[in-house]
Amino acid sequence: MTKQAPLQTADGTPLKVALARAQRRAKWRAFLLVFPLLAFVVLSFIVPIFQMLERSAYNDMFSKNAPALSQWFAAHPQGSEIDESAYAALVSDLTAMQNAKTSGEAGLRINFTFPGTSSLFKIGAREAAKMEAPFKDKMVALNSMWGDPKLWASLRTASSSWSSDFFMVSADMKRSADGGMEKVAPEQRIYIYLFVKTFILSGLITLICLLLAFPISHLLATLPASKANLLMILVLLPFWSSLLVRTSAWIALLQQQGVVNDLLVGAGLLADGSRVPMVYNQTGTIVVMTHILLPFMVLPLYSVMRVIPPSYARAARSLGATSWTTFRRIYLPQTLPGIAAGSLLVFILAVGYYITPALVGGADGQLISNLIAFHMSKSNWSMAAALAAILLAAVLVLYWLYDRLIGIDRLKLG
Secondary structure, rough: OOOOOOOEEOOOOEEEHHHHHHHHHHHHOOOOOHHHHHHHHHHHHHHHHHHHHHHEEEOOOOOOOHHHHHHHHHHHOOOOOHHHHHHHHHHHHHHHHHHHOOHHHHOOOOHOOOOOHHHHHHHHHHHHHHOOOHHHHHHHHOOHHHHHHHHHHHHHHOOOOOOOOHHHHHEEEEOOOOOOHHHHHHHHHHHHHHHHHHHHHHHHHHHHHHHHHHHHHHHHHOOOOHHHHHHHHHHHHHHHHHHHHHHHHHHHHHOOHHHHHHHHOOOOOOOOHHOOOOOHHHHHHHHHHHHHHHHHHHHHHHHOOOOHHHHHHHHEEEHHOHHHHHHHHHHHHHHHHHHHHOOOOOOOHHHHHOOHHHHOOOOOOHHHHHHHHHHHHHOHHHHHHHHHHHHHHHHHHHHHHHHHHHHHHHHOOO
């Protein structure tokens, strides 16, 4: 029996080889098509995230301005006595800072872990140039803080460009005298409070959006197509106007002399002297963010509800189920993928929102994103990066829990 020759293409190439070439060409074409999007995501999203993570742990504001003191710390391990040689290195660096006008920069770096050192470094730099050895007693006499072991513990950690100091401060901790960490005074604990407040408010806004969006989505899914399309335009209408315009409109509506209070006073529900403050506080943040984020809950719910066959509910009713039982056991379980997707989307957007709390929140309605923006624009990039990194880690943990408990494969956005 003769062996059958392998199949070939018209030009004599083996069919197996030709198919492999065709698959490679198809893969390369697909890669080249998605490469612009991949490059955009890497350059505009992945790279900035890694830069942020680097900035949260890297800061050379002190180390580059205090080389002598950094060398002293490198040669003397933790627990070593702060002797005259340490003060000599400190005075040398302060003198150089005065000449280079960088004492404020170095003091600002230490100020994050040991408050009150900005002016300490400026004054110390001015006086250091006039000092002669021995330096220890003179520096302590100039300001007793120069003899504080906690200050020297902060100087030690800042002498390295890489440090966990900003994560420590973000957790409302400070350096102890032995170089460890301890909690700050209760009246100074602001970061953990803001993180907890941000997640609680985001969860509350997500719940309100779900309660409002569920009947709207059900109505859109059950109406005839012509009427449903008209209502969908109304749902999407806020996307066609500026976020700043929508937020400003809510300020006009909710302020004490605004439309809502005028209607309540006109209806006799409120006295003119008892107008309710509904803006520049936490209430304003919740109301305005709920309005802005509501469409992000409606769309996933609608995309799930519109494909649920009405015959399921009719069959349950024909078998004797009540309206509540039909909803609870037949309709609601089929909407869970949309509920999960909408809740996850709204919650993550609410956690990172900045403009709305900044405009309508006042001091009471600020979220952690507003503090991050403050440090980024007026204070210190490393502090902002550390807070942002913690926020990112918390969101990723929630995302992981969602995947473990519900399953990311059940996420449906459309």
